[in-house]
Structure formats: C-alpha cells, structure tokens
Amino acid sequence: xxxxxxxxxxxxxxxxxxxxxxxxxxxxxxxxxxxxxxxxxxxxxxxxxxxxxxxxxxxxxxxxxxxxxxxxxxxxxxxxxxxxxxxxxxxxxxxxxxxxxxxxxxxxxxxxxxxxx
Amino acid sequence: xxxxxxxxxxxxxxxxxxxxxxxxxxxxxxxxxxxxxxxxxxxxxxxxxxxxxxxxxxxxxxxxxxxxxxxxxxxxxxxxxxxxxxxxxxxxxxxxxxxxxxxxxxxxxxxx
Numbered sequence: 001x002x003x004x005x006x007x008x009x010x011x012x013x014x015x016x017x018x019x020x021x022x023x024x025x026x027x028x029x030x031x032x033x034x035x036x037x038x039x040x041x042x043x044x045x046x047x048x049x050x051x052x053x054x055x056x057x058x059x060x061x062x063x064x065x066x067x068x069x070x071x072x073x074x075x076x077x078x079x080x081x082x083x084x085x086x087x088x089x090x091x092x093x094x095x096x097x098x099x100x101x102x103x104x105x106x107x108x109x110x111x112x113x114x115x116x117x
Numbered sequence: 118x119x120x121x122x123x124x125x126x127x128x129x130x131x132x133x134x135x136x137x138x139x140x141x142x143x144x145x146x147x148x149x150x151x152x153x154x155x156x157x158x159x160x161x162x163x164x165x166x167x168x169x170x171x172x173x174x175x176x177x178x179x180x181x182x183x184x185x186x187x188x189x190x191x192x193x194x195x196x197x198x199x200x201x202x203x204x205x206x207x208x209x210x211x212x213x214x215x216x217x218x219x220x221x222x223x224x225x226x227x228x229x
Contacts, residue, residue: 004160009158034216041222044206108160110158113158
C-alpha cells in the first residue's frame, strides 16, 4: 500500500517553455503533498507544501510564480515550472502523506529529471 | 543553515560487516527522526524511524540509535549486504509541522 506515482520520470525542454510534473497518490488520499528538489550529490530541499484545496506554502527563496503548484484533488498535485531556464535543471521529487499510516506516512514518488536546454 | 548534517559523504564497508551511518542535528525542537534509502533516479524509500522518547529502535538488520544530549543519531546495518549500496538520508521533523528536513546524504558502498 501507499504508492505515489510521479510522471514524467524525465523530461527535456527548451529554455523559455513550461513543464508540468504530476504526483498522484494511488491508494490513499493525501491532504498534504510536498515538492522537493535535489541537485547532484546534495540533499533534498523542500520547495513547497501543497494542501488540497488551498494555496501552497513555499519555502524561503522559492519563487512561487515560477514554480506553480496545484493540489485540486486528494490524489493529485502538480508542479509547473514556468519559463524554464537551464538553472532549473534538477531532480524533482514529490511526497505524499497518508495520515492513517505510522512512521509519519511519507511516501515518495520516483522523481522527475528535468533538463532544460 | 543546515539543521540536519551528515558529515560523511561516502562510506565503504566489507560485505558481512557492520555499516554505521551518522547524522547530527542542531534544532532541539526535532522530535521524530527517519532514515531513507535512495537509489539513483528514484525517490527515497523509508527504512526506519525513531521518536525522541526512545533511544533505540530495531527492525531486522537495521537499528537506529538516538542520543538526544549530543543531538546525534546513527543507523547501524548488520550484516551489510551488496543490495544495501545506496545513498542514505536522515531526516528530522517536528510533530505537527509535517515537513521533513533532510541531511545531505551518505553514499554507502558494500564491497564483496
């Protein structure tokens, strides 16, 4: 149980275009989802906390107009990287929290490798 | 400000021996700690956790030790197996705050 599906697993886009990444909880309802970013050989940095039906809470230094987050249902959150630039190239990972599970119930998606050329 | 630190970027251990991964934290408000294992191009998978009211938690080959006075936790894997080769992240949280703060990760390599 507690599976999180993230799509696409990798994407290459041209500079200036927008890219949407989807995160779905397949067998549980996730009122809260989290979006992380990982640079090579570095830690997972929390970008924002996404709550179903309300605006996302962004961490300090994360541009909310550039990284648009939508959590319209209890099983789906999307991250849109708008007007992508090469410095946005990174590994993006989502996490969903199943409040009914022990161990804080965090389940991670498989990640999306974004390359902006 | 790195609140959770894993000071060893890599560790190499012989198969069958014990692997010890360390993690230090600075925020005394953290009261729940987790270890995750991560393979390249995949999301982290949960390994084991410990609440601040405990000093040890064991699950099969994995044991986590917590020393609150030193703000230090460690993950012991024994015996180490080749499949344990991965990057290990420790994470900390404050109950009610929901979000996790991750360390930088330690790359563990198990040599046959």
